[in-house]
Amino acid sequence: VDISAKEYSIFSAQSFSSRYQLLQQHMRRRKVDAHIIRDDLNISYLTGAHYYSMERPVLLTVVR
Numbered sequence: 001v002d003i004s005a006k007e008y009s010i011f012s013a014q015s016f017s018s019r020y021q022l023l024q025q026h027m028r029r030r031k032v033d034a035h036i037i038r039d040d041l042n043i044s045y046l047t048g049a050h051y052y053s054m055e056r057p058v059l060l061t062v063v064r
Contacts, residue, residue: 016048026046027064
């Protein structure tokens with residue numbers, strides 16, 4: 001079953017895209033090539049993916 005961000009979240013897919021792009025802009029300004037995010041809540045904030053990682057960590061790598 002495919003659930004879009006619009007159906008699953010109070011935020012639109014565009015909101016998540018804007019957050020992600022804003023992070024990339026900050027990275028470019030600071031000359032950071034890649035940023036690894038480990039925290040479940042921060043990953044959810046940026047992508048809209050909701051999960052609980054338990055014993056296996058989930059990482060999000062953002063590149064500029």
